[in-house]
Amino acid sequence: MFQMSKLYHNFHHTKNSVFSFVLLLPLFLLLLLACNGFSVFYINLSVPAKTSQEPANLLPEILPGDKPVKKLSSSSVMYAVKEENPSLNLKTHLSLLQKPNISMVSKPEKQPHRFSPQTLKALQLRTTKRTKGFTFSTKLRAFFQNSNCKLRFFMTWISSLHSLSHRELLVIESVFKSNPKACLVIVSTSLDSPKGNAVLKPFLNMGFNLITVSPDFDSIFKHTYAETWFNRLKTGNINPGEVSLGQNLSNLLRLVLLYKYGGVYIDTDVIVLKSFNNLSNVIGAQSMNIETKTWSRLNNAVLVFDKHHPLLYKFIQEFALTFDGNKWGHNGPYLVSRVVGRVTNRPGFNFTVLPPPAFYPVDWSRIRSLFREPNNGIQSDWLRRKLEQIRRQSYAVHLWNRQSKDVRVEEGSIVHHIISDCCIFCNISTSSL
Template sequence: MEKRNNNNYVAYYCALTATLLLLSSVFLLYTRLSTDRQTLSHQNDDVPQLDDEDITTTLLSDEDILDFVGKQNDPSQISGYYFDHVSNVVRLAFNRRSIDDIEKWGDYTTPFLSDDDHVDGDDRSKAAFGSDDVPVDEGIRRKLVKVNGIEDALLLKLGSKIWPLREGWGDWFDKKSDFLRRDKMFRSNFDVLNPVNNPLLQDPDGFGVTGLTRGDKVMQKALIIELVKDLGKKMDQENTQKVADSVVVNKSESSGFVYTGGGGGGRRWGYFPGLERRLSFSNFMDVFFRKFKCSMRVFMVWNSPPWMYTVRHRRGVESVFFHHPDACVVVFSETIELDFFKEFLKDGFRIAVVMPNLEELLKDTPTSIFATVWHDWRTTRFYSTHYSELIRLAALYKYGGVYLDCDVVVLKPISSFRNSVGMEELAPQSALNGAVMAFSKNSMFVKQCMLEFFSSYDDTLLRWNGAELLTRVAGNLSTEAIDGDKEKMLKVQPASMFFPISSYHIQRYFVAPVTDSEKAHQDAMLGKILNESYTFHFWNSLTSALVPEPYSLVARILNNCCIYCLDLL
């Protein structure tokens, strides 16, 4: 019992001690707060008293705020203060009067700096802003008061007015802007010539972004040819041989114009897998025809840019191999790469792109003079057409075989034709057309055509040296030769054999039939052409801008004897 009473006294004693400690803490806190207030009041005695208008920042109730905002909207009640919605307090606005009052405060213009951090008058920019980002530097405050619009804040230069914030470094701002503008203009002028930024300078057939287009590569190689020729004139034979051996435009065997140190002026004239790259033009042609047992020799000429050789032109080559898988096709061209038909080569077809050497091709022919005037001849208006007409005559005369325009599709085997050319129209007096010609080697008719080409050449007339030339020579044979000799020299085939649709009606058959009568007409035309005709000419000079519609007569003919039939026309 006595022990329990002792425990109660201990509890009372602890409670009393805790109460005394709490009262001591409250008294100490009150004493310190009273001391701080007295110290603050003594400090405020040294500061100039503000007017009744210039009240200090005070927390306001909602009613006071609405009353204050209403007075601020009244011009007669403007007091120089504004309401800060973020802090919910009234602040002194920046105006010239407040700044002038601050100047009277003296040392109190830098209240946030201690005595050790006092700033000299020469470097007052360090005290430009206080701890709450309020500018206290007089010069900055004066300039901020003069900012009236967004143009001032953006440092824009409008007219002759000088905005306050532009003083000092506004001129540098203008010069920097001018420099950036000029630099952008300078770089933009050269970016146009960069293939990375200009799609016109990129190779459409290449992967990714290429540095040079095919046309650029051809021009580059042509310049290298001229460089090699100039070096050969200045150096002796031995040094020329070394230079020619060292100049290789493309080490790949399947490249375009490759230059080596071999015969034929160091130029590679043709390409076919397995043939020597140093062969001259004549040797290449002889080896190409002699090495392979060709069932038929076919010649074509292409002198337009490579990108113009479309699927419809390739259908012509496909149709030749469709009916004559063992034929040897030579495409004479100065514009396409020597491995242009590599897809056909991979599938085992015999096709070679050959760059004509006019000196060797026209040698011992009546037209050999055109090789010496080639540089002047190529500047004439109809050079590409006349060049093609001369090449086909020379190739048939020297090697014999069949010549086909690149816009001709073979519908049936044509190896049986000899010394044949077709009429252009169904009319009896129609002109002859050289888009399809089959002649034996050293043909007298072809020789007469070359004589006529040389004696009556006119570079101002388009058809004079082509279709009209064949018609003139054929007319001379009818009056000079007896019927037996004429039959051996020339066989004129009707237009339905080579040109079933004339150039006047070809465009209508690029459109698919709409009505039943049109469909029946085109079906009948297709059956008649496939039964009677050996070739089909789609007259590319008139229809190059047309795309054959699916199920149209032209589309059905082009896809009739195709090999790579999935390619879209």
């Protein structure tokens, strides 16, 4: 009986304890929730610092009337940070309890452009042969000092020696026929060779000031916007595009050569008709607007500029900052047209735009007409008037090789007469020009 009474007493005590616990449990949970909520509002949202982009090593020079330009960046990784509550600035004691409401997405690192074997070969072939301590600049400096020339002409030949035709040799003849005291620098790897020197030896035997030199792009482009662009090209951070890399290198090379040395640049399909001694800081219009009498497009096949001319500086800058290897002409004729259109009438730029007859008396779409002999009286009259106009108004004639390289020179044509006017050796068969 005593044991039954004891068991009943214990059961009653346990029931009271459980009942008390049940009554106190909501109050305990409420206090715990309040404590936890108080801590949550002390979360510190630390936003990662913005990554700084490495500035490009470009010229700091600011020309008269310049506007700030966006520099090239060599940074290869950038981060996009999305912050839903950017105004929060709270402390935390429970950093692992709750994830911050921030997502940071790392953009995939841009892979360097992989050059094709042909592109790599082009870059390797156009490297100066550093022999006996002579570099590109030292070789040119010695040539100009020893030649005492009155005018400097520059040409580039980016093709093989086998591709050199009678037409290019005639262009060289025309330079010296009209400018016998000039110096001519041909920047070319294939011509700067024993076989190349043999081809050009007749000019040297005549006493003309002619030199061939392989390009050293690192040296030539140094201390210009071209330097940064070329470094990015070599490391694969610039896509050379579908247009010939050699063509675009020639577009840039002519600008830097004139900027550093001053003189005349001509393409290898431009026949020189007159002395260039009276020309200074000029560029030619390829086409004109008949109604407004203003130029509608310029061309870079002939450039005449003083050393360090500010327009050349802007051309080089434009090339480096807006390069596009997939658009034909974007880095050449269209480039000079864009820049001249922007700087015209701005202070600090002194240059002249010559009308089309100066260098481009016939548009590329009609160049074939200069190679044909007249078939009737009407054509004969047109030919006579056109030839007289060219001889009177033109300093040079652009033959537009892309459209005329396979066209035969017919006897009695305008080109046939021009060859007779400009040749020195005059033993070139016009049919093979």
